[in-house]
Amino acid sequence: MSHLTSYPTATHDLVVIGGGSGGLAAAKTAARLGASVVMIERAELGGTCVNRGCTPKKLMWCAAAQQQGLKEMAKVGLTDKPPFDFAALRRRSDAKIDRLNRHFEEDLQQAGVHLLRATAEIDEGGQVHAGGDIFRPGKLLLATGARPRALDIPGGELAATSDDVFRWADLPGRLLIIGGGYIGCEFASIFAALGSEVQLMTDGNRLLEQFHAPAVDCVQAGLEKQGVTIGFGCKPVKIDLNGAMFKVSFDDGSIQYADRVIAAVGRVPNTDNLGPGLQGIAHAKTGALAIDERFQTSIPGIYAIGDVANRLPLTPVATRDGACFAAQHFGAGADQINLDLVPKSAYTIPPVAQIGSLSEGQDDGEVIANLASDVLDDGTAANSFFASTFVDDILTGVALVNHAAPEMIAPFAALLASGATAEALAAVTGIHPSFAEETVGP
Template structure:
C-alpha cells in the first residue's frame, strides 16, 4: 500500500495553494482528481466565463456608446469565440498536473472513496494518508422535477459549439444571470425563470434592480415568482412549465439553480464523516468530526457572509491547512475581508458589512454616491454607476457595494481599506492612488 503524509481529494484552488506552500517541505503529498485536473474554475467555470466576458463586455459597451462616438456596435461570432476559448483552455488540465508535480506532489486521476479515516480506494488501489483533505468542490444542481434529464448545466453552456436561438435559464443567481448576459450579447433570445421575487439575493437590492433593468433593456425577459414544475421535449423544441401556469417553448434549457457539494462518491457515511445540505461539516481548524480528515473549499458547509464559496476563499483555506499541518500556526482559521461579484452587465460587487445589514443597524452610517457624472463613467456611458459605502461609529470603512461596468475592480480598491481597519484620515495620509485611474475614486469618497 502506498503511503502519504497528506492526500488532497480534488485538484482545484485548495490543492494548488496547499501543494505550492509545501513544495519545499519533505512531506509526501498526493493530489487525487476524479475529473479534469485544476477543478471547476479553470475548466468549467470562472476562468472560461471571464474569458468570454472579454468579448461580451466589449459588445455591450459598444452598444452603450452607439451614437456617442461609436458608429457601429460590435457583434459576436459565437463559433469563432468558442473555438478560441477551447484552444485557450484545452491544455489546462495537463498544465495543472505539471504544476502540482513541480511542487513535488504526486498526482492521480481517479475517483476516491473512503475505506476508513486514513485509507482511500482509488482505481481499485488502497492508499494511506496520515491526513486527508476533502476538496472536491461543488457540482451543478439538478432540480428534482420531471424532465430534469433534458436540462443542461453551466458546464455545457461554456462549451457550446453553436449558439441556440432561444434559451431558458432556470435560476436568477450568479450562474443564471452571468450566463444570460453572455448568451444574450451573443445574439440568443434569453428568458430567466426564478422562484424568488428577485435576482441575485446575496447583493444589495437597489443595485440589483439596476442590473435587472439593464438586462431587460437588452432584451432579456424575467419571470419572477415562478417554480418550474417540468420540462418536456416537443419535437426539436423544449417546453418549460411552472406551477404558476407559465409555459415557454425554447431551443435550450439550462438548470442554473445553483451548485451542490460534490460528495456522492466519497463514502462519507460509511466512515461517519458528518455533512449536511451545505457540505462537509468542519470545526474552526477545518477538521471534520473524524480525526485526521479535513475539508476545505466549496465542499465545506459554511456561513456565506463569513466565507463565501469562491476561488480565493478556497485558495486561502489551502494555504491555512498547509501552515497548520506544518506547525506554522496553531490558531483557528480567521478569514480576511472577502469581496464577491457577479460579472453581469453592469457588474455588481460588494465586500464587508452588507448595505442591507447596515441599513437595519443604527451603529452604521450608509453613504450613497451617484457616479454617473464622473469622467470615468461618462466615457463609457455607464448610466448605472452607483456606489454605497458603510462606515462604523469610529468613521472606519467597513463595507462597500457598487453597480457599474467596472464594479469588481472598483470594490477591490476598497477591500484593502476595509481590511486595514483605519479611519478616513489615516488612510488618506498613507495612500495616494494614481490619477486619472479608477482607484483614485477611493480617495474622493473615503
Template structure:
C-alpha cells in the same frame, strides 16, 4: 505506523492544488487524486471560462456606443471560435496547474478515490489502496438540478460553455451569481434571454440599491425577468423545449438552464463509512482549521459548504498546509470577503449591506448615481452606483458596494484599507484620480442619509 504518503488530496481544484503544493514545499510526500482535469471547477468550467465569455458578451455594449465616438462598426459573432479559444486557454492553465504540482514533487493520479478508513483510500480504476497520515477532501461541488419531469432536457453551467451552437432563446432558472452572469453572456451574444426566479428580486442578500440597479441594467439589455415563479416541468416542443411554470403558463425556448445552486461532491466518497460527519446538505462538517469529525481527515473548498468562492478555497488550502506541515496554526477569517458578480452591469461588494449595518450600529450612508463616462456621448441612460457605509461621524468603513464598469477591480483594492479597519476620514485623505469612477469613493463630502438607533434620517 508507516504510510505511503504524508498527505492524500482527493480533488485537483483550486483548494486541493494549493494545499498539495504548499505541503510538498514543506517536505511532505503528497499525492493528488483527480478523476477529471486538474484545475477544478474554477479553471475548467467555472470562473475562468465564465469571465472569458463575459468579455466576449461585452463587445455588444462597446459596439452600441462606438458610433458616439466616431466609429462605424460592422461586426459578426462566431460561437465555435469562442469555444475553441476558451478550450485552448483552459488547456494551457491545466498544464500550468499540473506543472506547478509536479515542481515540488507532488504525484498526480488520474482516477477516482474512495475513503476506506481514516488513513486510506481506494483508487477505483486501478483497484489499489493508498495510505496517508492525513487525507484532504477537496472535491468541490456540482450544479443542483431540480427534481421535475423533463429535467434531463436542461443544461447547467457545466454544459453551457460547450454547446454545439447558440440557442435562439434561453430560459435560465435562478437568482444568484451564476444565473445573472450567464444571462449577461447569452444576452450579449445575441440570445433572447429570460430569467425566472422564485424570489422578488435577484441576488438575495446583496444591498438593495445594488439589486435594483442590476435589475435595471439587465432589463436595459433586453433580458426578461419573471419573478415569483419556478419551472415545474420540461418537455420537447419540436426543436425547442417547452417549459411549464408554477403559475400554469407554458412557453417554448431554444434551451433551458438551471442555475439553482450547487451541491457538495460527497456522494460515493465513503465519508460516512469512514465516520466523517456530514451536514444536512451533504457538506463535510469541519472546524476552524478544516478538520472533520475524524482527526486525520480534513476538507477545504466548496465541499465544506462554507463560502463557495475560489479565493476562499485557495486560502483554506494554504492555511491547512501551514497548520499541519509548517507548524504555523492558521484559521481563515471569513468576516471580510470581497466578491464580484461579473454581470453587466458588474457588481463589486465587500462588508455589510445598508440593512445589515443599520441593524448593528449608528451609520452614515454615502450614495451616488451617475452615468459612466463611456456612455456620456451616447444615448445610454444606465447609471453607475457607488455606496459607502460607515460608522457615524466619519468612523470605520463597514461596507462598500459598487455597480458599474470595473466594479470587480475596484472592490479588490477597497478590500485592502477595509482589512486595515480604515475610517471614512482615511478614505478622505486619499487624493482622487480624475476623471475616474473610483474617485467617488474619496470625494464624498457629506452623508446622503443616516441611521440612528435603526431609524433612517434624511434621504
C-alpha cells in the same frame, strides 16, 4: 472493497482527493514543506473554476462586454456591429484552459507531488483505494468541490447546467434561464450581449440576494436595458421537448418556450460517492462538510477544504485555505482567513462587487452616470452605483456597480481591514473623469 486488498499499501503524509484550486494549493505547499504527497484526480486539474466555472465564464464575459460596447457604438452611429463567432470563442477558451491544465500538472511535478489519475474510494479503515493502489494517509484531505444542482421536476434533466454551457459550440437564439443568483444573472448578461434573446425566471422576489439591494436594482436595470426579460415569484414545474423547442411550465400557469434552458439553481457539495469511510460524517446546514479551525471534519484524520467544506464557495478562499491547511499541518502554522474580509462579485454587465456589510436605510448609495461612456449613451446605457456604510465613523461595507468594480473592491477590502475612517476617505482626491472619484472625497 476486499477484492482490492491483494495490492500493496503505500503510506504517505498526505493524500489529497481532488485537483481543484484548494487541492492544488494544499498539495504543492505541503510537498514544498517536505511532506510526502499523493493527489488523486479523476478529471481535469483545476477543478470547477478553471474547467467549468470562473475561468471560461470570465473569458465569455470579456468577449460579451466588448460586444456590448460595440452594440452601444452602433446605436449612436459610431460603428457597424460586426457578427460574433461563438464557435471561435469556444475554441480560444478551450485552448486557454488546456494550457492551464498542463501548467498545473507541471507545477505538481516540480513540487514533488505524485499525481494519480483515478477515482478514489475511502474504506472503513480510512484507507484510500484508487487506480488499483491502496494508500494509508497520515492525513486525508477532501477537496472534491461541488456540482450544479439539478432541477427536481419532470423533465428537469432536459435543462442544461453551467457545466453544459461551457461545452456549447453555438449561440442559442432564445434562452431561458431559471435562477436569479450569480450564475443565472451572469449568463443572462453574457448571452444577451452576445446576441441571444434571454428570459430569466426566479422563484424569489429579487435577484442576487447576497448583495446590497439598491446595488442589485442597478444591476437589474442594466439587464433590462440589455433586453433581458425578468420574471419573479414563479417556480418551474415541468419541462417538455416540444419539437425543436423546450416548453417550460411554471406554477403560476405561465408557459415559456426556448431553444435552450439553463438551470442555475445552486450547487451541491460532492460529499457522496466517496466510499463507506465517510459514513456518519457531520454536515453543516449548507450540505457541505462541517470543519473546525484546522479544517478537520468530524472524523479524526480526515480534513476538507474548498466547496466541499463549510466555508465560502469561492476560488480565492479555497486557494488560501489549501495553503493554510498545509502550513498548519506541515509547517510553522497559520490561521484561517477572515471570511468577513473576502469580497464578492458577480460578472454582469456592468459587474457588481461588495465587501463587508451594508445597512440599508443608513446609506443606500446612489446611481452614478458613467462619465467614460457618455459619448455612447443613447439613453439605454447602464449606470454605475456606489454605496458605503460607516459605524462609529469606521468603514464597514462598500458596494459597487461598474466595469471596474471587481478590480476596485480588493483595495476597499484592505481599507475595511485597516479600520479606515470616513475622514480618511474624504481626504482623498480621485482621477477625473472616472468612476473611482465618486467613491472618495467629500
